Amino acid sequence: MKFDLPSVLVSIKDGVIDLGWGHPSSRLHPTEAIRIASERLLASDDSTPLQYGATQGFGPFLESLSGFLSSQPAYGMPVDPRHLFLTAGASQGLDLACTLYAPAGSTVVVEEPTYFVIEKIFRERNLNVIGVPTDSEGMVVSKLESLLLDGLKPSLLYTIPTYQNPTGICLSNDRRHQLISLANEFDFHILADEVYQLIYFDQLPPKSLLAFDEGNRVISFGSFSKILAPGLRTGWIHSAPEIVKKFSDAALTFSGGGFNHYSSALIREVIDLGLLDSHVSILREEYSIRSNAMHQALKLYFGNEIEYTHPSGGYYFWLTFPKGFDANLLLPLAERIGVSYRPGNAFSESGSFPRQIRLAYTLFEVEELEEGISRLHEAYSKDNNGASLK
Ligand SMILES: Cc1ncc(COP(=O)(O)O)c(C=O)c1O
Structure with missing residues (x-):
């Protein structure tokens, strides 16, 4: 008997250009690199990748990864392999960080808005979540400082410093320094989710937050999901040796051995063959083209009706519509017209983003992005709520 169970995380309705998902396009999956690397891995008599890791x-x-990261100008610092830890993706690493660093009932600070699943991860750990606003330079660190001076005692602070999800903004260098000093002064660790760090377009981003660390405060999370393939479920933590040791000594790690050991052995071949470096270059080039296409289409169809910053890397546009607009209300109409997106309030429990939406330019081809924006504008123009604003 067949049950027709799903194969992938997301099923997109036929005919809908769903700009809500920050997933890579199937056309860009590195199938050839994975085939070559698999052949090389399997040609060897060494069965180590099949043992507990x-x-x-x-x-x-870890050695190949350190060489790769050290060679990436966007990473901005040399990497010692002894400071790396293998994860089954950033999500898994972040969840394990909660086990190790955030006792149930303690408080985690996040940016507002932030990655739409992270608040749920923290809630499942019985953590309190406090949002700090962001502006064009990322988290408003002075606001964080006021909260700390007023008695807030977080166990952790979660940030996406580079090409933030959903805003696309980078935390400025000054604020990186200020954040680290606050972590030292008020004694908390920083979870730096840096999964977009290497996807820059014309200009290099600020260095990894770890490069600013003085005092072993930063735990940086990287992932192959955004630079190779999410199905490999592999990522890494980069941090001080004492922190890496804590992750390595965790009971979960000891019970199952290194997370996603086989995938990591395969990725090592991809790196050693130079195929990760070339794939990241392809992604940077292709996503730059797609982000420009989305920008042009937004300009063409919306003109001055909306506000946004053209991202300089990463996966997303964060659009702000005029006062009175409600992104949740427009969504059903937009989907009937054949386009979808993620409403702003999905990215914050505060409910402060009814007139924002996030669009990803990575999953669809240029022509589809243009068509998607044209449909979005059609929906916006037909929407009573939107129409009343014009
Ligand atoms: C900021 C951020 N962190 C983590 C993830 C998930 O990473 P992984 O696939 O490595 O678990 C995503 C995916 O969209 C993301 O945007």
């Missing part, structure tokens, strides 16, 4: 991660993988 070392708790910190497969050593040869």
Whole structure:
């Protein structure tokens, strides 16, 4: 008997250009690189990748990864392989960080808006979540400082410093320094979710937040989901040796050995063959073209009706519509017209973003992006709520 169970995370309705998902396009999946790397891995008589892996991660993988990151100008710092830890993706690493650093009932600070699943991850850990506003330079660190001076005692602070999800903004260098000093002064760790760090377009982003760390405060999370393939479920943590040791000694790690050991052995081949470097270059080039196409289409159809910052890297546009607009109300009409997006209030429990929407330019081809924006404008023009504003 067949049950027709789903194969992938998201099923997009036929005919809908769903700009709500920050997933890579199937056309860009590196199938050839994975085939070559798999052949090389399987040609060897070494069965080590099939054994339980070392708790910190497969050593040869950590060495190759350190070489790769050190060679990336966007990462901005040399990486010692002993400071890396293998994860099954950033999500898994972040969840494990809660086990190790955030006792139930403690408080985690997040940016407002922030990655739409992270608040749920923290809630499932019985953590309190406090949002700090962001502006064009990222988290407003002075606001955080006031909260800390008023007695807030977070166990952790979660930030996406580079090409933030959903706003696309980078935390400025000054604020990076200020954030680290606050972490030292008020004694909390910073979870720096840096999964978009390497996807820059014309200009290099600020260095990894870890490069600003003085005092072993930063735990940086990287992932192959955004630079190779999310199905590999592999990522890494980069941090001080004492922090890496804590992750390596966790009971979960010890029980199962290094997370996603086999995938990491495969990725090591991809890196050593130079195929990760070339794939990241392809993604940067292609996503830059797509973000420009989305920008042009937004200009063409919406003109001055909406506000946004053209992202300089990452996956997203964050649009602000005029006062009175409600992104949740427009959504059903937009989907009937054949386009979808993620409403702003999905990215914050505060409910402060009814007139914002997030669009991703990574999943669809240029022509589809143009058509998607044209449909979005059609929906906006037909929408009573929107129409009353014009
Ligand atoms: C900021 C951020 N963190 C983490 C993830 C998930 O990462 P992974 O696939 O490595 O678990 C995403 C995916 O969209 C993301 O945008």
